[in-house]
Amino acid sequence: MIDTLRLTAGEVNDLLTRREATSDEIFAAYRAAIDERDGELHCFLHVCDDAPGEGIPIAFKDVVSTKGIPTTAGSRILEGFAPVYDATVAARCAARGLRTLGKTNMDEFAMGSSTENSAFGPSRNPWDPSRVPGGSSGGSAAAVAAGLAPWALGSDTGGSIKQPAALCGVVGLRPTYGTVSRYGIVAFASSLDQIGPVTKTVADCAFLYSVIAGRDDCDSTTVELPEPVAIPEAEDLKGLRIGVPTELNEADGIEPGVSEQVARALDLARELGAEVGECRLPRSVEFGLACYYLIAPSEASSNLARYDGVRYGLRSGNGDVRSMYDRTRHDGFGDEPKRRIMLGTYALSAGYYEAFYGQAQKVRTVIRDEHDAAFEQFDILVSPTSPTVAFELGARTANPLAMYAADLLTIPSNMAGLPGLSIPCGLSEGLPVGLQLIGRQFSENLLFRAGHALERALEFDYVPERLR
Numbered sequence: 281m282i283d284t285l286r287l288t289a290g291e292v293n294d295l296l297t298r299r300e301a302t303s304d305e306i307f308a309a310y311r312a313a314i315d316e317r318d319g320e321l322h323c324f325l326h327v328c329d330d331a332p333g334e335g336i337p338i339a340f341k342d343v344v345s346t347k348g349i350p351t352t353a354g355s356r357i358l359e360g361f362a363p364v365y366d367a368t369v370a371a372r373c374a375a376r377g378l379r380t381l382g383k384t385n386m387d388e389f390a391m392g393s394s395t396e397n398s399a400f401g402p403s404r405n406p407w408d409p410s411r412v413p414g415g416s417s418g419g420s421a422a423a424v425a426a427g428l429a430p431w432a433l434g435s436d437t438g439g440s441i442k443q444p445a446a447l448c449g450v451v452g453l454r455p456t457y458g459t460v461s462r463y464g465i466v467a468f469a470s471s472l473d474q475i476g477p478v479t480k481t482v483a484d485c486a487f488l489y490s491v492i493a494g495r496d497d498c499d500s501t502t503v504e505l506p507e508p509v510a511i512p513e514a515e516d517l518k519g520l521r522i523g524v525p526t527e528l529n530e531a532d533g534i535e536p537g538v539s540e541q542v543a544r545a546l547d548l549a550r551e552l553g554a555e556v557g558e559c560r561l562p563r564s565v566e567f568g569l570a571c572y573y574l575i576a577p578s579e580a581s582s583n584l585a586r587y588d589g590v591r592y593g594l595r596s597g598n599g600d601v602r603s604m605y606d607r608t609r610h611d612g613f614g615d616e617p618k619r620r621i622m623l624g625t626y627a628l629s630a631g632y633y634e635a636f637y638g639q640a641q642k643v644r645t646v647i648r649d650e651h652d653a654a655f656e657q658f659d660i661l662v663s664p665t666s667p668t669v670a671f672e673l674g675a676r677t678a679n680p681l682a683m684y685a686a687d688l689l690t691i692p693s694n695m696a697g698l699p700g701l702s703i704p705c706g707l708s709e710g711l712p713v714g715l716q717l718i719g720r721q722f723s724e725n726l727l728f729r730a731g732h733a734l735e736r737a738l739e740f741d742y743v744p745e746r747l748r
């Protein structure tokens with residue numbers, strides 16, 4: 281029997297190349313793990329009984345269109361919808377023999393930080409099922425942490441890969457804006473959305489990124505990578521200049537236990553040869569969240585206009601076409617998408633556009649410039665990924681602003697279009713703490729190198745204690 285809990289995707293690959301297990305046996309082992317543990321964790325919205333291919337299994341966040349396989353984005357409005365084509369990222373995985381295990385749970389339309397906004401019920405954190413796995417890619421992160429998939433794809437608009445990876449003790453990469461195709465991805469906020477890997481190790485992350493990244497003729501926002509992805513082998517950080525932005529490390533609401541683990545990681549980084557210094561991102565942190573909550577809802581209100589009962593999924597009402605639109609959107613969208621559509625429609629409306637959306641775009645430029653200035657002195661910037669460890673289910677559902685604060689530390693670099701890697705760096709109160717490494721545009725290889733060297737030194741055990 282293959283024990284999936286500890287297996288990395290790289291190790292699955294070794295089993296296959298050494299012919300110690302067949303692809304079918306491996307697929308069956310993950311299916312068995314899902315049968316055993318997903319009743320409690322609810323990482324999956326759809327599980328595949330079989331899938332073509334001779335390679336490693338993979339799970340996709342339910343924003344990734346998969347031909348003939350239900351794709352709901354966690355929303356009732358897409359219930360019953362099965363796409364007629366594969367997203368480019370799914371097609372690229374299939375072309376490498378990766379086999380689709382299923383579709384993972386998420387906050388509705390990726391709006392949230394806990395998966396509690398899923399119309400189909402929340403996922404739970406494998407480290408402590410009374411707590412959230414983070415979100416919106418919580419199903420993907422929890423599935424990888426619980427050994428229900430060797431790796432997965434998620435999507436990240438304001439932090440939805442990095443934050444759940446941190447809360448579940450796994451690795452997550454939000455790639456540089458424009459490096460991974462969004463063709464066939466359910467759109468949330470198009471100037472921010474990126475697809476990226478969720479894995480157990482940095483080497484797996486680099487490999488999966490190499491599979492999905494690069495120019496796609498079906499998505500004109502993509503570019504070719506300036507250099508091929510290098511699978512990291514570095515064991516030291518000699519010559520690396522690490523900036524520690526004060527505001528990202530001393531923000532209100534960062535738990536002391538989180539700061540302690542980040543400080544320990546920085547000590548290790550110095551031992552590995554890195555130079556560590558302070559830097560500042562004052563306006564990025566002060567205005568990042570507010571700026572995001574104008575830009576993301578504005579773009580969402582436009583992207584979500586297509587769900588009208590005509591083209592996809594749910595159709596409600598039996599009167600005239602106008603009341604069919606109203607009924608479908610009334611019944612199909614949950615509270616959070618409705619809140620965002622209202623916010624966004626308001627911010628884009630004539631008379632308010634300049635004051636809100638236009639102003640937010642200007643602030644966004646300020647945020648980008650501030651990051652550029654920091655990168656004149658440093659190669660990577662480091663902070664906690666999330667201010668807190670995983671919180672209890674229900675703790676923030678009544679207060680949207682408390683939920684929005686979960687992404688305080690991930691949003692600024694996202695607004696600047698920069699890549700960010702989250703790696704687990706220790707435990708606080710028995711729960712994982714994530715370390716966020718931010719790089720210049722297209723510096724994924726450097727993030728992988730630094731992340732890999734730190735991962736070795738940190739010796740974090742990614743198997744949740746209660747499952748060991």
Ligand code: GLN
Binds near residue numbers: 416440576
């Ligand atoms: N939590 C943020 C939001 O609700 C980010 C979500 C995301 O990255 N998809 O918008």
